[in-house]
Amino acid sequence: MVFIQVIQGRCKDADAIHRQMDRWRDELEPDAKGWLGGTYGITDDDEFVGIVRFDSRESAERNSNRPEQGAWWAETQRLFDGEVSFHDCDDVTMMLDGGSDDAGFVQVIQGRLSDPEKFRHMMEGPMDTLHEARPDILGGTIAVDADGFFTQTVAFRTEAEAREGEKKSPPPEVQAEMDEMSKMMTDVSYHDLHHPWFATAGSR
Incomplete structure (x- = not known):
């Protein structure tokens, strides 16, 4: 179970x-129970993207409610120009081996799904053929919020x-499967993280 x-x-x-x-x-990590890790980066047009993983929504909410987390976020928020958006995703699917801290490049794809359940079912299927066709892909995650907005990391x-x-x-x-999945996506945008950085629970 992963919450993003x-x-x-x-x-x-x-x-x-x-x-x-x-x-x-x-x-703050030592007392952030249930925090699993994060993938971070900034696009060429100065957009910060952070994909943070917890073992459950409850753990994420418990972390957000910590006073020290509130103080840290108050400082961090001042680094942003304007509003910061949050997407809370209980619906998370791992692709291949999931994300990888060894990645030198991460592409973040976002948009809306017309049929999240069917999309998830397809993503949970065997990936052997994709792995053979695209050995450059280490893995990824797909997170969908309650409104059907998805964030995919590759x-x-x-x-x-x-x-x-x-x-x-x-x-x-x-190709046929990719085409079918593409038909379920609308308002798609791509966010390239040329210099991503990563954090994993228990490693410093």
């Missing part, structure tokens, strides 16, 4: 937000391998 919270907002000081995330890991070893892989034509059965 997606945090997004404009931030022009990548170093400052990185330091704040590192400070959270060093100072982890690659390098961006060069990802771009090369995009040029390849997948096997017909994989």
Whole structure:
């Protein structure tokens, strides 16, 4: 069971937000029960994207209610230009081996799903053919909130391998499945994290 919270907002000081995330890991993580890890990065147009994983919604809410978390967030929020959006996702599916802290490039894909249940069923199916066709993909996660808004992360070893892989034509059965899933997606946007960073529970 995994719960994901997606945090997004404009931030022009990548170093400052990185330091704040590192400070959270060093100072607040020890008492953040149920926190599993996070994937973070900033796009070319200064958008911070954070995908934070907990073992349950209850653990995430318990963390949010800690006074020290509130104090940390009050400082962090000042680094953003304008509003910060949150998407709380109980519906989480792992792709291949899930995310990877070894990734050198992460692509975040967002949009809306017309049929989240069917989409999840397809994503939970065997991925052997995809893995053979796209060995550059290390894994990923798909998180869907209560309104059908999805956030998918795809982890690659390098961006060069990802771009090369995009040029390849997948096997017909994989292409057919990808086409069917694409039909369920609307308002799709892509957010490239060229220099992602990661945090995993228990590792510093």
